[in-house]
Amino acid sequence: MAVKIRLARRGRKKQPFYHIVIADARAPRDGRFIEKIGSYNPMTKPATIEIDRDKAYEWLRNGAQPTDTVRAILRFKGVMYKKHLMRGVEKGALTIEEANAKLDAWIADKEAKIKARKEQVAEERRAFHAMVSGAVPAVKPKAAEVVEENAPSREAPKTLAEEIEAKEKAAQEDAGEETTADQPAAAAEEAAAIAEETAEAVATKTTEETPAAEEAAEAPAVEEATEESAAEEAAPEEE
Numbered sequence: 753m754a755v756k757i758r759l760a761r762r763g764r765k766k767q768p769f770y771h772i773v774i775a776d777a778r779a780p781r782d783g784r785f786i787e788k789i790g791s792y793n794p795m796t797k798p799a800t801i802e803i804d805r806d807k808a809y810e811w812l813r814n815g816a817q818p819t820d821t822v823r824a825i826l827r828f829k830g831v832m833y834k835k836h837l838m839r840g841v842e843k844g845a846l847t848i849e850e851a852n853a854k855l856d857a858w859i860a861d862k863e864a865k866i867k868a869r870k871e872q873v874a875e876e877r878r879a880f881h882a883m884v885s886g887a888v889p890a891v892k893p894k895a896a897e898v899v900e901e902n903a904p905s906r907e908a909p910k911t912l913a914e915e916i917e918a919k920e921k922a923a924q925e926d927a928g929e930e931t932t933a934d935q936p937a938a939a940a941e942e943a944a945a946i947a948e949e950t951a952e953a954v955a956t957k958t959t960e961e962t963p964a965a966e967e968a969a970e971a972p973a974v975e976e977a978t979e980e981s982a983a984e985e986a987a988p989e990e991e
Contacts, residue, residue, distance in 0.1 A: 754778075757811060757818040757826075759792060760785060769793050772803055772822060774811055792825060797873050798866060805831050809838075830859050919946055 754777040761782055763769030772790035779785065789811070790803030808831045812818070818826055826832050837851040846854075 755786070755811070755814075755816040757789075757808070757816050757822045759819070759821060767795060769795070772808075772825065774816060777817075790825075798869050801825055801829060803829050803831070805829060805834065809834050828862075830855065830862065833858055916947055916950070 756775060756777045758773060758775055758781070759770040760773045760775070761768055761770055770792040771785075771788050772792055773785035774787045774789060775783070775785035787807070789807045790801065792802075793800040803825065808826060808829075812826075812831070812835055823832070834855050837846070837855055840846050841848050841851050
C-alpha cells in the first residue's frame, strides 16, 4: 500500500485550514486517513504551521511520500534537515550528539526569524489601525542633515544703523578678549569713519537724483508752453 503525507482541507468557504495527515494514496483528499501529524493555516502572516517532527521523520523513514506542499512544509520545519543529518550519522560522518546539536541550533535560529517576522507584522498592523483611526503613528527620526559652517544665512535686509552696529560688533569681536585702553578709541574712530563714508554715499546719491527730479518737474512746464503756442497759432487773426 502506497502511503502519502498530504493535506486534508478543513475550514469554511474562503477560509481554508489544513490538517497534515498520513493517508493511503488511493483515498480521497478529504477522506479517511491513518494519522494526523500536524496542521497548516495559510491565512495568517506568516503562515501558522504545527507539526510533530519525530512522527514525520519516522514516516519518511518508512517510505511515506510527501506531496509538493507538504515537502516544502517539512523543509521549513527542519524535518528534511533532520533526515539529512541522520543519514550522515548512519554513514559515520558525525555522531548522534553532533547531529542533535546542529538540529537544535538550526531550529532555534529558524524560530527566532519567525518570531521577528511576527513582531514586524504586528507592528505594521498597529500602525495601520492607528492611521485608520486618525492617530498619527510615530515617525522614525531621520539622519541629521550636515550644515556647512560658512553657509550664507537668509536674513532680512538691514537698515543703515543696523549695519553700522553690526560692523562695530564685528570690530570688537576681532579685537579679542585682551584689549588695551587704546583699542576702544580706535574702534570708535573706525566706526565714525564708516559713518562718514556712509553719509557721503547717501549725499552723493541724493545729489545724483536731484537733477533727474528737476528735469521731471520742468517737463510738464515745457509741455504747457508748447500747448499754449500751438493754440495761439491755430487761432484766426483779427482783421
